Amino acid sequence: TRTTRPQRLLRAVQKNATRNNPLSVISAIDDFCRHREWAMNVGDEKGFILDSVVNEVSPVTALELGAYCGYSAVRIARLLPPGACLITLEFNPDYAAIARQVIAWAGLEDKVQLVEGASGDWIPRMKEHFGIETFDFVFLDHWKDSYLPDTKLLEECGLLRKGTVLLADNVICPGAPDYLEYVRKSLSYESRFFKSHLEYTKAEDGLEKSVYLS
Ligand SMILES: O=C(NCCCCc1cc2ccncc2s1)c1cc(-c2ccc(F)cc2)cc(O)c1O
Numbered sequence: 001t002r003t004t005r006p007q008r009l010l011r012a013v014q015k016n017a018t019r020n021n022p023l024s025v026i027s028a029i030d031d032f033c034r035h036r037e038w039a040m041n042v043g044d045e046k047g048f049i050l051d052s053v054v055n056e057v058s059p060v061t062a063l064e065l066g067a068y069c070g071y072s073a074v075r076i077a078r079l080l081p082p083g084a085c086l087i088t089l090e091f092n093p094d095y096a097a098i099a100r101q102v103i104a105w106a107g108l109e110d111k112v113q114l115v116e117g118a119s120g121d122w123i124p125r126m127k128e129h130f131g132i133e134t135f136d137f138v139f140l141d142h143w144k145d146s147y148l149p150d151t152k153l154l155e156e157c158g159l160l161r162k163g164t165v166l167l168a169d170n171v172i173c174p175g176a177p178d179y180l181e182y183v184r185k186s187l188s189y190e191s192r193f194f195k196s197h198l199e200y201t202k203a204e205d206g207l208e209k210s211v212y213l214s
């Protein structure tokens with residue numbers, strides 16, 4: 001096929017969503033993924049849980065690992081208080097290019113900083129490059145075997161503070177067993193599982209919410 005799935009997803013947003021209307025962008029992507037082509041966005045069911053955690057935390061500084069097409073960046077950024085910002089890291093340049101356009105269509109480009117590159121390279125540079133002290137909220141949705149090493153890296157770089165909330169997607173499917181064991185056993189975290197389903201399917205999945213106790 002000439003176009004990629006992310007390109008077809010973006011076209012569906014530009015066709016069906018209203019500019020500067022984040023909810024219409026979210027709905028357009030969910031409709032596309034449910035009725036046209038599955039794609040690995042966090043989706044509407046887990047997205048509702050993501051929304052409730054973001055509303056509870058009301059983060060001033062938020063980090064997302066794994067932007068894909070920008071769906072969860074739109075879900076998070078639309079709920080941020082004035083002056084708050086989301087930094088989202090995306091490794092794949094093609095995904096990053098689509099995500100930028102989806103975030104712009106939603107009118108949220110002033111609240112989102114999309115950075116192309118690998119989490120392992122960028123996490124150690126957050127403080128000096130973005131002037132970040134610590135993150136209030138982190139959404140993990142990138143390589144599942146990077147969840148644990150990157151969480152340890154965030155700790156080592158002093159980017160977590162007492163009360164920082166980590167929310168991890170896909171802890172059942174595809175799964176992040178080493179991460180789950182770590183946050184559930186560590187005395188530095190208070191962890192809780194939110195049972196849900198893999199986006200747009202009936203397969204079991206869920207989100208793990210872990211509060212850093214320092
Ligand atoms: O791999 C997934 N998501 C990560 C993509 C990796 C992109 C990266 C971003 C980045 C940024 C910074 N540093 C390094 C990286 S690497 C993923 C996969 C499924 C799935 C589930 C069942 C299936 F049958 C097939 C796929 C569902 C999901 O919700 C996912 O999130």
Ligand SMILES: [Mg+2]
Pocket residue numbers: 040041042141169170
């Ligand atoms: Mg995911």
